Amino acid sequence: MSLIGEERKETILNLLNLEGKVKTFDLVEKLKVSSETIRRYLEELENENKLKRVYGGAVKLNIDREELSYFKxxxxxxxxxxxxxxxxxxxxxxxxxxxxxxxxxxxxVIDYLQSKKNITVLTTMVAALHRLIDYKNKGLFSGEIYFIGGWVDAVQSRVSGSIAEEMVSRFHPDKAFVSIDGMMMNHGITGFHAERGQLVRKVIERSKQSIVLSDHSKFGQVQFYKIADMKEMDYIITDVAAPKDWLKYLADNDVQWIEAE
Known part of the structure; x- marks a missing residue:
């Protein structure tokens, strides 16, 4: 495979992260190559377990419709x-x-807060509560801890529901570090569960800054519940560079993309 060929394949993967699917016809137009060449690229990428070919194009691999347990x-x-x-x-x-x-x-995030002074942490995550308590008892965390109460989802080790929403409405965080299950430019950030998504939505509305934390596997996926538009985020922190086709949208909406090193 030539360098140009690898660059074209990278473009195809970037488009998958953008829309979750690609069409052979559109790729022919964009890359200025034959449909036979596109089909060869898609076949190679499928053999590399990077996408799944379907009639007329390809879709992103392993688009999950069910949330794995916390421990998985x-x-x-x-x-x-x-x-x-x-x-x-x-x-x-x-x-x-x-x-x-x-x-x-x-x-x-909790593991890297030890040098911060006088911070207050709010969370709905049982694992986060345990870690913060452990660090505080060992003298490694000096801030305050507030656990948002409500209905406990034992499988996911978290709290959600109307009681949690009511408690969240009493706070005004400076920064909200948000977890997602899917993200696409035209569909926003999404989650598997409406109850959790509604709670996160309320946190975003009450926070001065909202910051998405996600590895690359969530890009190009749309899940059941829309939490917010991407433009409502202040930062997106992930492990890869932003897809090229997202750059204008991010700049126009003042969303800062941070590639973690």
Whole structure:
């Protein structure tokens, strides 16, 4: 495969992250090559387990429709999640009030808060509560902890529901670190569950800054419940560069994209 061929394949993958699917006809027009060449690229990418071919084009591989349990999610993309957590924590300033959403990526932020002074953490995540308590008892965290109460989802180790929403409405975080299950430019950020999504939506509305934390596997996917438009976010922190076709949208809406290193 030539360098030009690899660049074309990368363009196809970027388009998948943008829309979740690509059509052979559109790729012929965009890349200025024959339909036979496009089909060969799609076949190669499918053999590399990077997409799934369908009639007339391809779709993103493994578009999940059911959320994995917390313990199964915990081991996926672990290195990427740590980098994202470290980059996110660098945005936290002394005296901040922050919300840490349920998620195995947002959980990583806690490990990098030890140098921050006088911060207050709000969370709905049981694992985050345990980690914060452990760090506080060991003298590694000096801030305040508020656990949002409500209906407990034991499988996902989190709280949601109307009682949690009422409690969230009493706070005004400086920064909300938000977890997602899917993100596409024209469909916004989405989640598997309406109850959790509605709670996160309320947090976003009450926060000065909203920050999405996600590894690349969530791009190009749309899940059941729309939480917010991408333009409502202040930052997106992930492990890859922004798709080229997203750059104008991000700039026009003043959304900052951070590639964690």
């Amino acid at each position: 999610r915990e081991v996926l993309h672990a290195d990427e999640k740590r980098r994202i957590g470290r980059a996110a924590a660098s945005l936290v300033e002394d005296d901040d009030v922050i919300f840490i959403d349920d998620g195995t990526t947002t959980l990583q």
